[in-house]
Amino acid sequence: MIRGHIDFVSRTRVEGWIASDRLNLTGARVLAFVDEACIGGGTVDRFRQDLADAGLGDGVAGFRFPIAPEPWHDTRVLDVRLEGGSVLLKQGEACLAPRGAVGEDRKRQGRDPATLAWMRARGWLDQGHYEALRLLAEFGVYAQPLRFSAKALSEAARCDEAALAAADIVELHLLQPAELEIREDLGAADLLAIGQGLRAAFPHVAPVIGLWAERRREIDVVEGAHTSGAPLAAGGGIRHAFGGRDLLMLDLDGRFTLRDDGAFAAFVPARPGT
Template sequence: MIRGHIDFVSRGRVEGWIFCEKLALTGHTVLAFVDDQCVGGGPISRFRQDLLEAGIGDGVVGFGFPVALEPWHDPRTLDVRLDGSTLQLKQADARLVPRDSVGEDRRRQGRDPAALAFMHERGWLSRAQFEALKTLGEFGVHVQALRLETRSRMHADLIEDVARTAGEQLELFLMQPIEIEIVEGAGPADLAAFRREMRAAFPFVPPIVGLWAKSRLHVQVAEGSHHDGTGGGRAVGGVEYGFGERHLLLLDLDAGHTFLEEARSGFTVFVPRRPAT
C-alpha cells in the first residue's frame, strides 16, 4: 500500500511525503502537475522525524522542490505523481501562503535555479534561454546580443527588429503571451512608472523591461539587489552595463540602477503588456 500527503503548496514550491510498505521509494522521483502540465520534480530524499516517530518507514520519505507555475495556474489544483507510476497525490487541504507573504516566491517563480535546471534538462529551455533566465534571476540584469544590420535601414525598421527580440525574451521570462509597447524617448525617471504598471499587470513576476538606443549608453546596476525587496532605487556600488546599438539590455526594475549622464538624451523601452482581449 502506498500512502502520502501534500503538506505545503505555494506558487514556487511544493512539499510532502510518500511511503510504500513493500517498496523502498527513497531516491525515486516525484513530479508536480497542474492540469496535466508538469511544473517541477524532485527526489524522495528528506528525513522526517515526525513520520519516523509515527512509524512511517525510516523517516526518509519526504520531498520538497521548486515548481514553475504559469501566472494563471491555480496552486490548489496542483497534484504530485510518482514518476513511472499511476499514483497521484491530490491536495486534501492545500495550504496557500497569504498573498502579502509570497514576495520571495513571486520574485523567483519559475526562475529558481533548480527549477530552471529542471526545465533545461527536460529540453524545455535551450542553453541560451537557460543562461539568460539564470542571469536575470541571479543579477537582475542581462545583456542580449542583437543580430542587426544597421546600415541603410530606417529607424522604424530597426526598432521593430529589436522589439521582436525583446518580446521573445520577455515572453519567455513572463511565461505567458504578451504584447510589447515601444516607448521611444524615455528617460531614467520614467522607469518607476513602468515598474508600477507592471506590478499591477503581472503581480506574480518581476518587472522586467528591455532597453535599447541607437548609440551606446551605460547604466550601473547593483547586482542581486532585486532580491532585497526594497524595489528599485539608485545603485550603490553598481556594475556598469552597456546597451544600445547591437545590444539589448533586460533589466529587473526591482534592482537598484543608476544611468550615466549620457542617458538623458533618451532611450527606447520595451514594456510588456497584457494582450488586448
Template sequence: MIRGHIDLATRARVEGWIHSDRVPLAGARVLAFHDETCVGGGRVDVFRQDLADAGLGDGCVGFGFPVALRSDQDPRVLDVRLEGGTLLLKQGACALSPREAMGADRRRQGRDPAALSWMLARGWLDQRRHDALRGLARFGAHPLQLQIERRGRDVASVCDEVALEAADLIEFHVHTAIDCEIREDVRPADLAAIRREVRASFPFSPPVIGLWAPGPHHLDLVEGSHLADGEAEPGAGVEYAFGGRTLLLADLDAAIGFRGGDASTPFTAFVPCRPEERP
C-alpha cells in the same frame, strides 16, 4: 497501504512526503501535475525525522523539487503522482495569501536556478534563454549581444527587430503570452511609473523590461538589489551598457542609477503588457 501529504505547493516548488507500508519508496520518482500537464519531478529522497518518529519506515519518505508554472496556473490545484502508478496526492486545505505577503517567493517563481536547469534539461528552454533568465534571477539584469544587420537600415526597422528579441525573452520570463509595447524617448525618471505598470499587469512576475537605443547608453545597477527594493546612487553598482547591438533586460525592482549625460539622454524601452490591455 500508501499514505502521503503535500506540505508545500508554490509556483516555484512542491514539498511533501509519501510512504508505503508494503514497498519501500525511497528513490522512487514522483511527478507534479497541473491538471494533466507535468510541471516538475523529483525523487523520494528527503529524510524526515518527524515521520521517522511517527513510525513511517526509516524516515526517508520526503520529497521536494522545483516546478515551473505559467502565471495563469494556480499552484493550489497541483497534485503529485508516483511515476508509472495510479496513486495521486491531492492537496488538503488551501489558503490564499495576499500578493504583498509573497515577498521573495514572488520573485523566484519558476526562475530559481534549479527550476531553470530543470526546464533546460527537458528542452523547454534553449541555452540562450536559460542564460538570460538565470542572469536576470541572479543579478537583476542581463545584456544580450544581438546578431542584427544595421547597415543600410533605418532606426525604426532595427528597433522593431530588437523588440521581437525582447518580447521573446520577456514572454518566457512571465510564462504567458504578451504584447510588447515600444516606448521611445524614455528617460530615467520614467522607469518608476513603468515599474508600477508592469507589476500591475503581471503581479506574480518581477517587472522586467528591455532597454535599447541606437547609440551607446550606460546605467549602474546594484546586482542582487532586485531582491530588496531600493534606489542606486549615480556611480554605485555595476555598469551595464546597452544600445546598438546590445539589448539589456533589466528587473525594475533592482536599484538602478544613471550618471553624466546618460541621466538626461532618452532611450527606448520594450514594455510587456497583456494583449487585452494594448490600446
C-alpha cells in the same frame, strides 16, 4: 497502505512526503500536476526526522523539487502523483494572498535556479535562453549583443529588431506569448511607472523590460538587489551599457541609476487582453 502529504507549494517548488507500510518508496518518482498538465517531477529521497520519529520507515520519505507552472495555472489545485501508479496527494488547504503578502517564491516565478535547470534538462530552454534567464534571476540584469539585418538601415528599423530580440526573452520569462509595446523618448522617471504597471498586470512574475537607444547609454545596477531590496549606495552599482548593438534586459524590482539624461526606448510587455 500509502500515506503522504503536500507540505508546501509555491510558484517554483513543491515539498511533502509519501510513505508505504509495505513498499519501499525511497527513490520513487513523483510528479506534480495542475489539472492534467505535468509541471515538474522529483524523487522521494529526503530524510526527515519527524517521519522517522513517527515510525515511517527510516525517515527517507520526503520530496522537494522545482515546478514550472504556466502563468494561468492555479497552484492551489496542484496534486502530486506517484509515477506509474494511481496514488495522488491533494492539498488540504489553499488560499489566495495579495502579492505583497507572499514570500519570494510566489513573487519570483521562474527565477529559482533549480527550476531553470529542470526546464533546460527537459529541452524547454536552449543554452542561450537558459543563460539569459539565469543571469536575470541572479543579477537582475542581462546584456545581449544585437545582430541587425541588412534591412535595418534606419533608427526605427533597428529599434524594431531590438524589440523582437527583447520579446524572445520576455516570452520565456513570462512563459506565455506576449506583445511588447515600444515606448520611446523615455527618461529615468518613466521606469517607476512602468514597473508599477507591470506588477499589477503580471503579479506573479518579476517586472522585466528591455532597454535600447540609438546611441550608447550607461546605467549602474546593484546586481542582486532585485531580491534583497538593498539601497543603491554610492559607487555600489555595476556599470552596464545599452544602445547601438547592445540590448539590456532589466528587472525593475532592482536598484539602478542611469548615468545621463539621454532619451531611450523601453520594450514593455502589454497587459494581457489589451
